[in-house]
Amino acid sequence: MIFVSRPLKIILLLTGVGLGVGLEAAMTAPTGHGDIGRLVENILETYATVATVKYKGTGQIDTIITKDTNTGRSTLATEGRGAFDRPQESMYAATRMTAGGRRLAATDVYRVGEELFLYHAGLNRSPRWMRTTLTPQAIQEMRSRAPLVQERVLFTVSELEYLGEDLIDGISCIRFALTPARTRLWEWLANRAEVKRFIELGADPEKAMQGFSTVQWYAKDSLVLVRSKVRTRMLLNQESTGGRMDAGTTIDMTVASDTLFYDHNGAVDIIVPDEAKDAEFVEPSSH
Numbered sequence: 001m002i003f004v005s006r007p008l009k010i011i012l013l014l015t016g017v018g019l020g021v022g023l024e025a026a027m028t029a030p031t032g033h034g035d036i037g038r039l040v041e042n043i044l045e046t047y048a049t050v051a052t053v054k055y056k057g058t059g060q061i062d063t064i065i066t067k068d069t070n071t072g073r074s075t076l077a078t079e080g081r082g083a084f085d086r087p088q089e090s091m092y093a094a095t096r097m098t099a100g101g102r103r104l105a106a107t108d109v110y111r112v113g114e115e116l117f118l119y120h121a122g123l124n125r126s127p128r129w130m131r132t133t134l135t136p137q138a139i140q141e142m143r144s145r146a147p148l149v150q151e152r153v154l155f156t157v158s159e160l161e162y163l164g165e166d167l168i169d170g171i172s173c174i175r176f177a178l179t180p181a182r183t184r185l186w187e188w189l190a191n192r193a194e195v196k197r198f199i200e201l202g203a204d205p206e207k208a209m210q211g212f213s214t215v216q217w218y219a220k221d222s223l224v225l226v227r228s229k230v231r232t233r234m235l236l237n238q239e240s241t242g243g244r245m246d247a248g249t250t251i252d253m254t255v256a257s258d259t260l261f262y263d264h265n266g267a268v269d270i271i272v273p274d275e276a277k278d279a280e281f282v283e284p285s286s287h
Helices: 036-047 136-144 149-156 182-189 193-200
Strands: 002-005 009-012 052-067 070-085 090-099 102-112 115-122 125-133 158-168 171-180 209-219 225-236 249-262
Touching: 036 149, 136 149, 149 158, 149 171, 149 182, 149 209, 158 209, 171 182, 171 225, 182 209
Parallel strands: none
Antiparallel strands: 002 009, 009 158, 052 070, 052 249, 070 090, 090 102, 102 115, 115 125, 158 171, 171 209, 209 225, 225 249
């Protein structure tokens, strides 16, 4: 059910049979979209109509590590782009990571059905292609992390605040600030590779989470997602890890990303390079 309070905050609660909509008060939706409850329903329905999409984005990871009186800082910049074809069960993603203008790592991932091809190059590792076959569990995990899937999940478990209209790359968009329920936020973050080390260290979500904010832009006419910005701040110390870290040691990490989605339902050509097809085969994990 959707409850509305001032100033235009919408709390979405999923029921066991889907999303029911009810309004405690009449609110004005952006021009041409009727009431705000129906607008939210239409956005959720639109996600299901997007079969293919391309994306590109940038990000930054700021980390402060303190050990007693010593403090170290690092800033990593990321650039990514990719494409996703849901009906064909195929995708492509490229990520480049730099620090101070120096490239630290490059990763390319291709998925075509059950086949996965991975390229990685790092400072201390020679460039290498590998290929493998995905297990059913791995396929399901990749589906759950596909472009637009996580953005939709975040939209459905969040309190929404309508912020008005913007022009993004020449597209008239409506903008929402999202505040997800904390119990669902940790589950959502578990799908983001840059925060996995926090989870692996057994961080308590309530104590580790220091801040989270995200804004999403939807095309005013078609209601497809056009842009998503996410910022997360997390803190690891002895308290937030249940004593797993030494006293006096902290890891303070802020992760920010800004992603543009485009060519919704357009043609997507995902072509695996020849060198990837001839790469060493690695047996899939049984876990």
